[in-house]
Amino acid sequence: MALTNDIVKQKLTEKFGEQVTNFIEPYGLLTFEAPKELNLKVLNFLYDDEELKFRFLTDLCAVHYPDQKGRELAVVYHLHNMQDNIRVRFKVVTDINQPDVYTATGLFSSANWMERETYDFFGVNFIGHPNLKRILNVDEMEYFPLRKEYPLEDQVRIDKDDEMFGRG
Amino acid sequence: MTEHHIKLPEGSIEKTTTTLNLGPTHPATHGVFQNILELDGERIVSAEQTVGYIHRAFEKIAERRPLYQITPLTDRLNYCSAPLNNMGWHLSCEKLLGIKTPKRVDYLRVIIMELARISDHLICNSIVGVDAGAYTGFLYVMQYRELIYEIYEEVCGSRLTTNIGRIGGFERNFNDIAFQKLEKFLREYPDVLKEFENLFQRNRIFMERTIGTGAISAERALNYGFTGPNLRATGVDYDVRVQSPYCSYEDFDFLIPVGTTGDNYDRWLVRNQEMWQSLRIIEQAYQKVQEFKGADAEVYHADVPEYYLPPKEDVYTKMEALIWHFKIIMGEVAMPAGEVYHSIEAANGELGFYLISDGGRTPYRLHFRRPCFIYYQAYEELTKGSMLSDAIITMSSLNLIAGEMDA
Amino acid sequence: MSRPVSYNVKVKPLESDISMAEMPEGHQGEGFFATSFDKVIGLARKNSIWPLPFATSCCGIEFMATMGSHYDLGRFGAERVGFSPRQCDLLMVMGTIAKKMGPVVKQVYLQMAEPRWVIAVGACASSGGIFDTYSVLQGIDQIVPVDVYVPGCPPRPEAILDGFMRIQDLVGKESLRRRNSEKYKELLESYGIQ
Numbered sequence: 001m002a003l004t005n006d007i008v009k010q011k012l013t014e015k016f017g018e019q020v021t022n023f024i025e026p027y028g029l030l031t032f033e034a035p036k037e038l039n040l041k042v043l044n045f046l047y048d049d050e051e052l053k054f055r056f057l058t059d060l061c062a063v064h065y066p067d068q069k070g071r072e073l074a075v076v077y078h079l080h081n082m083q084d085n086i087r088v089r090f091k092v093v094t095d096i097n098q099p100d101v102y103t104a105t106g107l108f109s110s111a112n113w114m115e116r117e118t119y120d121f122f123g124v125n126f127i128g129h130p131n132l133k134r135i136l137n138v139d140e141m142e143y144f145p146l147r148k149e150y151p152l153e154d155q156v157r158i159d160k161d162d163e164m165f166g167r168g
Numbered sequence: 169m170t171e172h173h174i175k176l177p178e179g180s181i182e183k184t185t186t187t188l189n190l191g192p193t194h195p196a197t198h199g200v201f202q203n204i205l206e207l208d209g210e211r212i213v214s215a216e217q218t219v220g221y222i223h224r225a226f227e228k229i230a231e232r233r234p235l236y237q238i239t240p241l242t243d244r245l246n247y248c249s250a251p252l253n254n255m256g257w258h259l260s261c262e263k264l265l266g267i268k269t270p271k272r273v274d275y276l277r278v279i280i281m282e283l284a285r286i287s288d289h290l291i292c293n294s295i296v297g298v299d300a301g302a303y304t305g306f307l308y309v310m311q312y313r314e315l316i317y318e319i320y321e322e323v324c325g326s327r328l329t330t331n332i333g334r335i336g337g338f339e340r341n342f343n344d345i346a347f348q349k350l351e352k353f354l355r356e357y358p359d360v361l362k363e364f365e366n367l368f369q370r371n372r373i374f375m376e377r378t379i380g381t382g383a384i385s386a387e388r389a390l391n392y393g394f395t396g397p398n399l400r401a402t403g404v405d406y407d408v409r410v411q412s413p414y415c416s417y418e419d420f421d422f423l424i425p426v427g428t429t430g431d432n433y434d435r436w437l438v439r440n441q442e443m444w445q446s447l448r449i450i451e452q453a454y455q456k457v458q459e460f461k462g463a464d465a466e467v468y469h470a471d472v473p474e475y476y477l478p479p480k481e482d483v484y485t486k487m488e489a490l491i492w493h494f495k496i497i498m499g500e501v502a503m504p505a506g507e508v509y510h511s512i513e514a515a516n517g518e519l520g521f522y523l524i525s526d527g528g529r530t531p532y533r534l535h536f537r538r539p540c541f542i543y544y545q546a547y548e549e550l551t552k553g554s555m556l557s558d559a560i561i562t563m564s565s566l567n568l569i570a571g572e573m574d575a
Numbered sequence: 576m577s578r579p580v581s582y583n584v585k586v587k588p589l590e591s592d593i594s595m596a597e598m599p600e601g602h603q604g605e606g607f608f609a610t611s612f613d614k615v616i617g618l619a620r621k622n623s624i625w626p627l628p629f630a631t632s633c634c635g636i637e638f639m640a641t642m643g644s645h646y647d648l649g650r651f652g653a654e655r656v657g658f659s660p661r662q663c664d665l666l667m668v669m670g671t672i673a674k675k676m677g678p679v680v681k682q683v684y685l686q687m688a689e690p691r692w693v694i695a696v697g698a699c700a701s702s703g704g705i706f707d708t709y710s711v712l713q714g715i716d717q718i719v720p721v722d723v724y725v726p727g728c729p730p731r732p733e734a735i736l737d738g739f740m741r742i743q744d745l746v747g748k749e750s751l752r753r754r755n756s757e758k759y760k761e762l763l764e765s766y767g768i769q
């Protein structure tokens with residue numbers, strides 16, 4: 001029997017019950033959410049289960065929702081089962097004042113730099129990461145630039161006049 | 169005898185390894201990334217990578233721009249094969265907006281994408297030769313990359329950062345000159361590729377330098393998130409074009425070359441064979457395009473009034489066209505809300521676009537899943553225990569493009 | 576609609592097999608030729624510049640095309656590109672320079688020996704280009720003095736060659752005392768270079 005989104009959903013709800021929520025299928029990709037304490041358990045279950053076999057981490061990133069108080073930072077994992085050609089998107093939500101999420105580097109080595117990039121851009125603190133420091137920005141930077149409250153342009157530049165660029 | 173006042177750093181007398189900074193400025197136009205190597209004589213004990221020397225904050229810029237203004241940003245991701253990134257972005261937007269493109273557009277897109285793949289693999293393979301000391305192959309093939317650039321110029325006007333295509337199709341139909349140049353390419357290029365192959369494929373020196381170095385097993389490669397030619401060289405035949413076909417790739421007949429050991433030689437061979445397969449695809453696509461006759465041969469875009477600029481005659485005569493023209497140029501067209509992840513087989517692997525839209529005029533969040541960034545992490549494992557000269561060839565055979573790594 | 580193919584089909588015959596540089600003005604007689612030092616030294620320097628390609632991104636690929644046989648840069652005397660700043664005259668900065676890379680460019684510039692020239696190829700090196708962001712240096716002239724700017728994104732190889740020819744003009748006409756003059760010292764002081 002070929003693996004479909006419904007089978008994945010059914011196995012997840014069997015194992016985790018009420019804790020996996022918010023099952024939607026935008027554009028055919030099953031998306032669900034779980035509390036941040038369970039993220040490693042869910043990832044391990046999806047990896048080890050002989051029918052599900054989600055053994056490839058395609059992508060790891062974060063999204064900042066400043067309006068949802070208490071649930072501002074969402075870490076999104078895209079997993080892929082190459083043999084049966086099924087993808088799944090798994091979201092974990094955390095508060096911006098305490099953005100601690102367990103690291104996935106024990107399971108997937110590719111999560112190493114992807115988590116460093118997420119830390120660099122959003123400030124998500126991955127607990128247990130071997131080398132959590134900034135990767136793309138300069139090491140001395142004090143803020144997390146991709147959060148919505150920070151502007152795109154460098155505020156100390158002297159020659160680009162915001163008036164002329166329609167931003168003044 | 170005077171005293172010697174030489175201050176040595178802490179622990180440097182006891183240290184038995186040398187630290188070598190393979191710094192951001194490279195003697196080979198690879199791009200800017202840094203490797204701090206610990207060497208024991210010639211052998212590498214450990215390597216630490218630093219990237220971010222060309223971080224241009226694409227993801228933050230994209231939150232400010234409407235969809236078609238993001239295409240020039242995607243050009244500059246993997247700049248050796250800019251049309252591939254452009255097409256991938258257009259396909260992701262079309263997935264979000266639910267647009268279906270006509271077959272002729274798909275076939276023209278396939279021609280452009282495979283030409284871009286050839287131009288990227290040409291750079292990678294010839295630079296592997298340059299790093300091994302063989303400069304001639306590079307000069308032979310640059311001449312044919314110029315032909316590919318001329319084809320791009322006929323379609324979109326620009327050579328390198330092409331911004332080719334629009335959401336729904338192309339900005340203009342391919343004219344006769346573009347097809348003439350394509351025919352010239354298809355006629356002349358196979359001989360050049362054969363000659364280039366002959367320089368390296370069974371060359372004793374090249375084989376001895378590349379076989380066995382920089383090897384990785386399939387399990388470790390999958391764990392590190394490898395995709396593309398680097399993964400296929402280890403034996404896993406994962407190709408997004410075949411597994412989840414996009415843009416009518418299911419209509420074409422081509423093979424996926426796969427290696428065995430995942431070392432530098434296998435990667436060179438896989439890329440070389442992929443160029444032959446791309447030539448096959450281009451020939452089939454060109455034949456299929458020739459089959460459209462009459463009015464069908466004039467189709468070069470889908471009917472998407474919200475995102476595709478209407479022709480100028482209509483703008484000056486019809487009211488709706490004027491309104492759409494104004495809205496598109498001012499960027500005031502609202503997108504449907506939703507999140508979409510779409511990936512294509514770019515020259516280096518699976519290039520993914522994760523686009524979240526909240527119904528406004530610009531994306532809420534756009535994340536690029538960049539293959540170079542993900543597989544560069546494995547460099548330490550690839551080079552541990554090997555010699556310094558092998559490390560240089562490994563770095564260039566992985567095809568690391570700094571623009572894609574840092575985005 | 577198609578237009579006629581516009582390849583260059585008129586083949587111009589070569590005037591001679593070797594192209595010679597122009598002789599500077601001077602006084603000549605039987606067995607001698609007297610001219611001023613800076614003319615001869617300028618002539619020699621400008622036809623044998625050793626560039627350092629500091630290629631960071633897309634403009635670097637256009638530079639590779641310029642070095643190829645189609646738009647040969649070697650015709651202008653720049654056949655030997657070096658990667659060691661100690662041996663090069665011309666620093667060609669091609670591509671976006673991020674703030675993280677700024678100190679590296681400055682370090683490379685400081686390691687070059689006088690006389691040295693800098694050419695900023697591309698929009699990103701000249702002024703930050705399309706990347707007006709927090710992480711990109713808005714032009715390398717924030718950190719090093721630049722002689723020639725080549726606009727374009729990326730500039731065509733012909734444009735890079737044009738910029739190179741302008742550098743050749745500057746090199747040929749430069750006075751021998753310029754590098755020790757007050758004005759030049761002030762220029763370097765303004766960049767914080769001693």
